[in-house]
Amino acid sequence: MNSPPRWPxxxxxxxxxxxxxxxxxHVAGYTACLAHLAVTDRAAYLATLxxxxxxxxxxxxxxxxxxxxxxxxxxDPSTHKPRIGPARFDAAFFAGxxxxxxxxxxxxxxxxxxxxxxxxxxxxxxxxxLSLFNESAFTGDAxxxxxxxxxxxxxxxxxxxxxxxxDQASFSSPGVTFNGARFETESHPGTLHCDxxxxxxxxxxxxxxxxxxxxxxxxxxxxxxxxxxxxxxRHAEVDLRNAVVEHPVTIAAHPTPFPLTGRRHETGLRDLxxxxxxxxxxxxxxxxxxxxxxxxxxxxxxxxIHLDQLRVDGWCTFAGSPASAGWYRxxxxxxxxxxxxxxxxxxxxxxxxxxxxxxxxxxxxxPGEHPWPFVRAWAxxxxxxxxxxxxxxxxxxxALYRQMRKSLEDGKNEPDAADFYYGEMEMRRHDTTxxxxxxxxxxxxxxxxxxxxRATRALAWLVLAMSASVVALMLWGLPAKTxxxxxxxxxxxxxxxxxxxxxxxxxxxxxxxxxxxGQRFEEALRVVINSVVFRSSDQDLTTAGTYTExxxxxxxxxxxxxxxxxxxGRVKR
Numbered sequence: 001m002n003s004p005p006r007w008p009x010x011x012x013x014x015x016x017x018x019x020x021x022x023x024x025x026h027v028a029g030y031t032a033c034l035a036h037l038a039v040t041d042r043a044a045y046l047a048t049l050x051x052x053x054x055x056x057x058x059x060x061x062x063x064x065x066x067x068x069x070x071x072x073x074x075x076d077p078s079t080h081k082p083r084i085g086p087a088r089f090d091a092a093f094f095a096g097x098x099x100x101x102x103x104x105x106x107x108x109x110x111x112x113x114x115x116x117x118x119x120x121x122x123x124x125x126x127x128x129x130l131s132l133f134n135e136s137a138f139t140g141d142a143x144x145x146x147x148x149x150x151x152x153x154x155x156x157x158x159x160x161x162x163x164x165x166x167d168q169a170s171f172s173s174p175g176v177t178f179n180g181a182r183f184e185t186e187s188h189p190g191t192l193h194c195d196x197x198x199x200x201x202x203x204x205x206x207x208x209x210x211x212x213x214x215x216x217x218x219x220x221x222x223x224x225x226x227x228x229x230x231x232x233x234r235h236a237e238v239d240l241r242n243a244v245v246e247h248p249v250t251i252a253a254h255p256t257p258f259p260l261t262g263r264r265h266e267t268g269l270r271d272l273x274x275x276x277x278x279x280x281x282x283x284x285x286x287x288x289x290x291x292x293x294x295x296x297x298x299x300x301x302x303x304x305i306h307l308d309q310l311r312v313d314g315w316c317t318f319a320g321s322p323a324s325a326g327w328y329r330x331x332x333x334x335x336x337x338x339x340x341x342x343x344x345x346x347x348x349x350x351x352x353x354x355x356x357x358x359x360x361x362x363x364x365x366x367p368g369e370h371p372w373p374f375v376r377a378w379a380x381x382x383x384x385x386x387x388x389x390x391x392x393x394x395x396x397x398x399a400l401y402r403q404m405r406k407s408l409e410d411g412k413n414e415p416d417a418a419d420f421y422y423g424e425m426e427m428r429r430h431d432t433t434x435x436x437x438x439x440x441x442x443x444x445x446x447x448x449x450x451x452x453x454r455a456t457r458a459l460a461w462l463v464l465a466m467s468a469s470v471v472a473l474m475l476w477g478l479p480a481k482t483x484x485x486x487x488x489x490x491x492x493x494x495x496x497x498x499x500x501x502x503x504x505x506x507x508x509x510x511x512x513x514x515x516x517x518g519q520r521f522e523e524a525l526r527v528v529i530n531s532v533v534f535r536s537s538d539q540d541l542t543t544a545g546t547y548t549e550x551x552x553x554x555x556x557x558x559x560x561x562x563x564x565x566x567x568x569g570r571v572k573r
Contacts, residue, residue: 002018002020002023003020004020004023005020005023005025005058005059005091007025007026007058007059008025008026009021009022009023009024009025009026009033009059010022010023010024010025010026010031010032010033010035010036010059010060012024012032012033012035012036022035022036022059022061023059023091024036024057024058024059024060024061024092025056025057025058025059025060027041027045028045029045030045033057033059033060033061034057034060034066034070035060035061035062035063035066042069046069046070046072046073047073049070049073049074050074051074051075051076051077051082051083052074052076052083052084052085052106053074053084053085054085054086054087054107055070055074055084055085055086055087055088056087056088057070057088057089057092058088058089058090058091058092059090059091059092059093060089060092060093061092061093061095062092062093062094062095062098063095063096064095064096064097064098064099064118067094067098067099068099071084071100071103076104079104081102081103081104082100082102082103082104083103083104083106084103084104084105084106084107084109085105085106085107086107086108086109086129087105087107087108087109087110088110089109089110089111089114090110090111090112090113090114091112091113091114092111092114092115093114093115093117094114094115094116094117094118094120095117095118096117096118097118097119097120097121097140098116098118098119098120098121099121100121100122100125101121101122101123101124101125102123102124102125103122103125103126104125104126104128105125105126105127105128105129105131106128106129107128107129108129108130108131108132108151109127109129109130109131109132110130110131110132111131111132111133111136112132112133112134112135112136113134113135113136114133114136114137115136115137115139116136116137116138116139116140116142117139117140118139118140119140119141119142119143120138120140120141120142120143121143122142122143122144122147123143123144123145123146123147124145124146124147124148125144125147125148126147126148126150127147127148127149127150127151127153128150128151129150129151130151130152130154131149131151131152131153131154132154133153133154133155133158134154134155134156134157134158135156135157135158136155136158136159137158137159137161138158138159138160138161138162138164139161139162140161140162141162141163141164141165142160142162142163142164142165143164143165144164144165144166144169145165145166145167145168145169145190146167146168146169147166147169147170148169148170149169149170149171149172149176150172151172152174152175152176152177153171153175153176153177154176154177155176155177155178155181156177156178156179156180156181157179157180157181158178158180158181158182159181159182159184160181160182160183160184160185161184161185162184162185163185163186164183164189165189165190166189166190166191166192167189167190167191168190168191168193169190169191169192169193170193170194171192171193171194171195171196171198171215172194172195172196172268174196174197175194175195175196175197175198175199175215175216176192176194176196176197176198176199177199178198178199178200178203179199179200179201179202179203180201180202180203181200181203181204182203182204182206183203183204183205183206183207183209184204184206184207185206185207186207186208186209189209189211190211190212191211191212191213191214191258192211192212192213192214192215193213193214193215193258194213194214194215194216195215195216195268195269196215196216196217197215197216197217197218197219197236198213198215198217198218198219198236199219200218200219200220200223201219201220201221201222201223202221202222202223202224203220203223203224204223204224204226205223205224205225205226205227205229206226206227207226207227208227208228208229209225209227209228209229209230210229210230210231210232211229211230211231211232212232212233212254212258213231213232213233213234213236214233214234214235214236214257214258214269215233215235215236215269216235216236216237216269216272217236217237217238217239218231218233218236218237218238218239219238219239220238220239220240220243221239221240221241221242221243222241222242222243222244223240223243223244224243224244224246225243225244225245225246225247225249226246226247227246227247228247228248228249229247229249229250230249230250230252231249231250231251231252232252232253232254232258233251233252233253233254233276234253234254234257234258234269234274234276235269235272235273235274235275235276236276236277237276237277237278237279238251238276238277238278238279239278239279239280240278240280240281240284240289241280241281241282241283241284242282242283242284243281243283243284244285245284245285245286245287245288245289246288247288248288248290249288249289249290250290250291250292251276251278251289251290251291251292251294252276252290252291252292252293252294252314253274253275253276253292253293253294254274255274255293275293275295276293276294276295277294277295277296277297277298277299278291278294278295278296278299279298279299279300280299280300281299281300281301281304281310282300282301282302282303282304283303283304283305284304284305285304285305285306286304286305286306286307286309286310287305287306287309287310289310289311290311290313291310291311291312291313291316292313292314292316293313293314293315293316294312294314294316294317295316295317296312296316296317296318296319297317297318297319297320297342298319298342298383299342300342300343300389301341301343301400301404302343302392302396302400307400307403307404307407308402308403308404308406308407308410309407309410310404310407311407311411312407312408312411312413313411318339318340318341318419319339319340319341319342319344319345319383320337320338320339320340321335321336321337321338321340321381322335322381322382323335323337323381335381336422336450336454338419338422338423339416339419339420339423340419340423341397341400341401341404341420341423342383343391343392343397343400344382344397344423344426344427345382345383345384346383346384346385346389346391346392347391347392347393347394347397348382349382349383349384349385349391350384350385350391393431394427394428394430394431394432395427395431395433397423397427398424398427398428398431401420401421401423401424401427402420402424404420405417405420405421405424408420415571418453419453421451421453422450422451422453425442425445425446425451426446426451428442429442429443429446448461448559448562449461449559449562449563449565449566450566452562452565452566453566454566455563455564455566455567458559458560458562458563458566459559459563461559462532462556462559462560462563465552465555465556465559466528466529466532466552466556469524469527469528469531469548469549469551469552469556470521470524470525470528471524472544472545472548473520473523473524473527473528473541473545473548473549474515474516474520474521474524475515475516476542476544476545476548477524477527477541477542477544477545477546477548477549478515478520478523478524478541478542478545479541479542479545527541527545527549527552528552528556531549531552531553531556531557532552532556532557532560
């Protein structure tokens with residue numbers, strides 16, 4: 001049984017089964033709604049209307065003809081368009097087509113819980129105040145082509161059973177809300193321009209859709225795409241938390257103003273960068289999500305499912321490591337430039353996290369600050385997490401980096417995927433749950449070559465190792481002089497026995513300055529260079545020189561290989 005409305009209602013056609021009857025509000029001065037007024041009373045009421053008058057027809061059933069009579073009474077002779085003041089049509093029922101085309105609402109327009117059984121036409125309508133279509137049901141086509149919304153537009157919970165058009169619609173601050181709206185068949189939202197934002201939280205798109213939106217922000221929290229969708233955006237920050245993506249959905253930045261709208265419709269957004277930034281994909285099954293030309297520098301990936309299947313196409317940017325440098329204890333350091341996830345920023349910028357090498361040495365870290373300036377400097381440039389966001393631990397960060405690395409590798413973007421491999425290895429190195437021996441090995445791998453990705457580091461170690469080998473050979477490895485073969489013999493009766501032998505190289509003696517000569521440097525350099533390429537120099541060496549050459553032939557080719565691996569990682573296709 002229907003409950004009676006809050007306003008004085010008509011009650012026409014009330015029965016035992018429906019004691020409420022017609023729910024239309026009384027026309028001022030009468031005891032019936034507009035639909036059930038006597039013909040003469042209705043004519044008298046319509047004659048009192050003037051352009052810009054306030055109207056209240058909540059719960060009233062309208063036919064196409066009755067609506068035309070009402071709008072005719074509000075027609076402005078100067079523009080030949082209906083001009084309507086504050087309007088209330090809450091819970092009204094429109095049988096057949098309802099046309100408000102080119103009407104001008106100078107006050108708030110309330111169409112909450114309205115039922116449109118035919119086509120609802122609001123093309124080129126101007127809504128000067130608040131416009132509410134909450135929980136309204138559009139059984140036929142709904143057209144808002146070219147409509148201008150100056151105030152907030154709300155379509156929360158609206159249901160679009162057939163096609164919906166919003167081509168060239170313009171929304172001024174604070175924006176438009178489609179929270180909980182349902183688009184059950186093929187829709188054509190077209191181009192939406194909004195100086196504020198577009199809220200699609202909880203909206204359901206049951207059929208393929210393509211939409212162009214220029215706005216400050218687009219919220220798609222818990223939005224559900226049951227079919228394919230493409231969103232071309234400009235200027236916007238996009239929140240995709242917990243969105244349901246059942247078929248391929250593409251979020252793409254549009255490089256130029258949208259066709260037909262041109263720059264003249266983006267006056268309220270000219271202070272913003274035209275690029276698009278995604279702030280979160282947490283809770284999204286990313287297997288069908290495609291991001292193209294998107295700024296991902298602040299995007300939170302934690303909590304996403306099948307992140308390794310996310311497609312990142314075009315020119316997508318990620319957060320970068322800070323460009324700061326300084327001193328760590330007695331050693332200079334600087335952050336290696338690379339692409340990072342914002343979650344790593346959150347972890348490194350934690351106030352209570354000591355720098356590498358401090359915790360574990362017995363130094364307590366007071367909550368909220370680092371005890372030494374160099375520790376505070378270590379975290380300088382990293383972005384702290386927003387309020388209410390808990391930073392992930394290295395083990396979880398390593399998993400995020402691993403999935404994003406695979407996503408880029410599957411997209412044939414292996415050079416950029418190398419940065420995410422670096423991030424993965426960094427998090428594994430900092431993961432205190434891993435064995436100490438494994439972390440020590442990772443630390444050595446990082447120090448020698450940046451996990452096989454820093455050619456400069458590997459080459460620097462190679463030059464240092466070669467220099468040390470050359471110096472060692474000059475000082476101790478090359479003999480004082482080249483040993484000459486010596487022949488000795490003895491005679492036993494008529495027989496003479498001769499033996500030729502080369503004496504062991506003599507260790508150099510004398511001042512070190514005498515050992516550092518151009519000739520000895522050339523000989524030592526020849527031995528070292530041959531060692532790098534696994535060749536023997538055939539140079540006579542002392543015992544110390546032999547072991548130096550063996551060490552050189554083991555370590556220096558490895559460093560050369562790491563440098564080659566790093567170069568290959570940056571240029572391979």
